Amino acid sequence: MAERIIARPLTAAAFAPYGDVIEKDGAHHFPINNGKCMRYHDLAKVETSGPGAHPIVSIASSEPYELPLSLTMVERHPFGSQAFIPLTDRPYLVVVCPDENGTPRRPEAFLAANGQGVNYRQNTWHGVLTPLEAQSDFIIVDRAGEGENLEEFFFDAPYSVVVE
Amino acid sequence: MAERIIARPLTAAAFAPYGDVIEKDGAHHFPINNGKCMRYHDLAKVETSGPGAHPIVSIASSEPYELPLSLTMVERHPFGSQAFIPLTDRPYLVVVCPDENGTPRRPEAFLAANGQGVNYRQNTWHGVLTPLEAQSDFIIVDRAGEGENLEEFFFDAPYSVVVE
Numbered sequence: 001m002a003e004r005i006i007a008r009p010l011t012a013a014a015f016a017p018y019g020d021v022i023e024k025d026g027a028h029h030f031p032i033n034n035g036k037c038m039r040y041h042d043l044a045k046v047e048t049s050g051p052g053a054h055p056i057v058s059i060a061s062s063e064p065y066e067l068p069l070s071l072t073m074v075e076r077h078p079f080g081s082q083a084f085i086p087l088t089d090r091p092y093l094v095v096v097c098p099d100e101n102g103t104p105r106r107p108e109a110f111l112a113a114n115g116q117g118v119n120y121r122q123n124t125w126h127g128v129l130t131p132l133e134a135q136s137d138f139i140i141v142d143r144a145g146e147g148e149n150l151e152e153f154f155f156d157a158p159y160s161v162v163v164e
Numbered sequence: 165m166a167e168r169i170i171a172r173p174l175t176a177a178a179f180a181p182y183g184d185v186i187e188k189d190g191a192h193h194f195p196i197n198n199g200k201c202m203r204y205h206d207l208a209k210v211e212t213s214g215p216g217a218h219p220i221v222s223i224a225s226s227e228p229y230e231l232p233l234s235l236t237m238v239e240r241h242p243f244g245s246q247a248f249i250p251l252t253d254r255p256y257l258v259v260v261c262p263d264e265n266g267t268p269r270r271p272e273a274f275l276a277a278n279g280q281g282v283n284y285r286q287n288t289w290h291g292v293l294t295p296l297e298a299q300s301d302f303i304i305v306d307r308a309g310e311g312e313n314l315e316e317f318f319f320d321a322p323y324s325v326v327v328e
Contacts, residue, residue, distance in 0.1 A: 024223055024301075033292040037226035042308060044221040055219045057208035057247055057283070057305055059188055062201035083221055085303055087251060087279060115251065115301075119221070128197040137188075137279075139249055139303055141221055144206060 002070065002160035007109035010094055010116055018096040018108075018124050020044045022085055022117030044119035044141070050079035052145035060084070060138045065130045069161040071095060073154045074104050074125045080143025084129060085117030087137040093161060094118050095127030104153050109161045125153065166234065166324035171257055171273035174280055182260040182272075182288050184208045186249055186281030208283035208305070214243035216309035224248070224302045229294045233257060233325040237318045238268050238289045244307025248293060249281030251301040257325060258282050259291030268317050273325045289317065 008014060012021040020043060027040040048055050074097050086092065091113040097104035104125040112118060119141075120126045129138060143149060172178060176185040184207060191204040212219050238261055250256065255277040261268030268289040276282060283305075284290045293302060307313060 022221060022223070024225065027223070032224070033226065036229075037224050037293055039304070040223040040225070042220045042222060046219040046221065055210040055305075056206045057186060057210065057249075057281075058206060059186070059191070059204040060196070060201050061188065061204070062197065065200075085221075085249075087249075117221075117303075129201055139281075140203070141219075141305060 002158050005107050005109045005159050005161045007093055007111045007161060007163045010110035010112040015110060015118065019081065019121040020119040022083065022119060044083050045081060046141060047081040047122040048143040050145055050147045053079060053143055054145060055141060056144045058140040060129055060140050062129050062131050062136060064132055064134050067132065067163055069093060069130060071107060071127060071159040071161050073152055074127050075150060075152045076123050076125045077143065077149045078123050078151060079145065079147055079149045081119055081122050083117060083119035083141040085139040086115055087139065089115050090134060090136050091132050092136065093130040093132065095161060097125035099125055107159055111163050166322050169271050169273045169323050169325045171275040171325060171327045174258055174274035174276040179274060179282065183245065183285040184283040186247065186283060208247050209245060210305060211245040211286040212307040212309065214309055214311045217243060217307055218309060219305060220308045222304040224293055224304050226293050226295050226300060228296055228298050231296065231327055233294060235259060235271060235291060235323040235325050237316055238291050239314060239316045240287050240289045241307065241313045242287050242315060243309060243311055243313040245283055245286050246306040247281060247283035247304065249303040250279055251303065253279050254298060254300050255296050256300065257294040257296065259325060261289035263289055271323055275327050
């Protein structure tokens with residue numbers, strides 16, 4: 001039987017080893033536009049490196065996944081960070097792994113909700129985009145350029161990710 | 165009486181002189197994640213220049229504006245592009261001006277809707293974020309760094325921007 005990973009609520013503190021949580025709560029903010037608008041400032045460190053590197057904005061539209069999630073692989077991007085910001089308030093799973101000498105260790109899972117976005121730091125192992133409940137669109141901010149910016153790792157046995 | 169500017173529907177073709185429309189319609193796209201997800205790729209040219217330049221992700225939460233909009237000023241950012249992507253489907257106004265020798269010419273106005281985002285090209289004159297109907301949140305992708313990245317221009321007389 002697959003080893004179980006229990007998804008915890010996504011918080012900036014818990015996610016700090018892997019990247020940024022993009023949300024207004026707790027963010028540095030200040031008024032702009034004659035006080036009509038509040039700017040929650042600099043919520044994600046956008047990293048781009050390697051030949052021809054530049055940041056791009058894209059949209060991902062993903063089908064939902066069923067729980068428990070059978071987690072068979074993770075991936076990472078050696079040349080850049082990758083941010084996902086949901087265009088809905090629906091929940092999605094965020095799976096990351098610590099790295100040890102180029103190999104992902106046991107996954108950690110988080111449940112993002114209420115419009116929280118995430119930014120995976122450059123070269124951080126993470127699962128693919130995993131919305132729950134319904135087809136969901138996300139803004140992506142990541143890196144374009146030359147070179148192979150994708151590394152995949154397939155686990156010997158899948159993990160089972162659950163939400164409690 | 166203020167000169168009237170009539171907002172047109174926002175389209176990529178009409179907005180091309182000023183920047184990008186961030187939307188799925190008409191975008192280059194391809195499947196990822198074993199076919200579970202469609203990626204609408206590279207929808208905005210993120211520009212950052214000048215000392216210490218780097219792209220950042222922020223959130224703007226703006227009060228709505230009333231129509232007709234009294235347009236008194238526009239601004240531009242000499243060191244970077246600036247993208248706004250709504251986190252709702254509510255409409256907002258997009259105001260831009262052609263430049264002539266450093267001075268904004270007669271404004272053009274667009275009505276963005278259904279989740280369309282915009283990316284103002286570096287050094288493009290534009291109005292401030294102008295949601296309609298209700299308080300609205302937007303993702304911002306723009307430039308941080310050193311140097312004065314804001315230039316403002318106040319019109320001799322305000323324009324009146326309307327939606328027909």
